[in-house]
Amino acid sequence: MKILGIETSCDETAAAIVENGSRIISNVVASQIDIHARYGGVVPEVASRQHLLTIIPVIREAMTGWDWHDIDGIAITHGPGLAGSLLVGVNLAKAIALATGLPLAGINHLEAHVYANWLEHFSASGQESEVKFPCLCLIVSGGHSDLLLMEGHGRFRALGRTRDDAAGEAFDKAARILGLGYPGGPAIEKTAGSGSPCIPLPRAWLNGSNDFSFSGVKTAMWHLVNRGEVSVADAAASFQLAVADVLVAKTIAAAKQSKAEQILLSGGVAANRTIAGRFLAESPVPVLVPPPHLCTDNAAMVAACGYYNLKAGKTGDYDMDVVPGLGLG
Ligand code: KG4
Ligand code: ZN
DSSP: OEEEEEEOSSSEEEEEEEETTTEEEEEEEEEOHHHHHTTTSOOHHHHHHHHHHHHHHHHHHHTTTOOGGGOOEEEEEEESSOHHHHHHHHHHHHHHHHHHOOOEEEEEHHHHHHHHHHHOOBOTTSSOOOOOSSEEEEEEOSSOEEEEEEEETTEEEEEEEBSSSOHHHHHHHHHHHTTOOSSHHHHHHHHHTTSOOOSOOOOOOGGGOSOBOOHHHHHHHHHHHHTTOSOHHHHHHHHHHHHHHHHHHHHHHHHHHTTOSEEEEESGGGGOHHHHHHHHHHOSSOEEBOOHHHHSSOSHHHHHHHHHHHHTTOOOOTTOOOOTTOOOO
């Protein structure tokens, strides 16, 4: 069963064909990073216009060598995300479904991130292994830091979330404070490589709660930088360590508490090799993490998620709407 996935929730226009929820046939991502970088963040109006310009060429490229008769369903991200950006993808997906008669699945972007692990992943053993339920999912992206227990396909129970900044958002803000540009995650990871994590920064443990908070560490760094006492590389390394310490400790504690068989990492922050490496090295529970290009936004994860949704009979209709604030669990 081949699914065409389409993703336009934020600043990547993406389309992909995935077979049986795991084999990537094509995976095209047109990033708008260069366009938004000069503004220091995503400009929603600019993003939706750019999606309009690139969505058809991106889908054509993903469909190269394939015909609509070869495709068994369309999976489209309908939330959460930027309303104007989501609208471009959802309306085009509905038009394709209407023209071809193919079934349509409206996909939760957060659930799609988790399904990147069904495409390809690293583990401590170096082997691909089967995902085992229940598994503990940590989704760390630009908009979310969510801990969820996944009890089966499409069955999620929320255990914790960020109370303020998402992990990726904190990376982006910290990078701006350090003058490292946008997007902040890759810039901090690169700069941290030449620094030492010698600066004490706070960690928000929140009395053992499964929730996260990253605004305090960001503000502490702002004060340090304003006093002009620190090297940028040391600050980047110390910030990355502070975020990693909290993510690793809280996720492992939640996995033990919920008796999860595995930990599944996903979202843009999981592309950070230092953070992913800490999980792989320290967790007593097996950890799966997708390769970096499948952690950040892409449509292959949407197609993989769509396969399981369509198999479960979860189809959308032509009146499907965008849900910018859609949650999971
Ligand atoms: O999942 P994603 O591509 O988009 C959203 O759904 O938000 O995540 C983007 C976020 C950004 O905040 C970006 O700075 C962060 O992921 N990110 C990273 C790295 N690569 C991307 N954070 C830390 N280290 C990285 N290498
Ligand atoms: Zn995302």
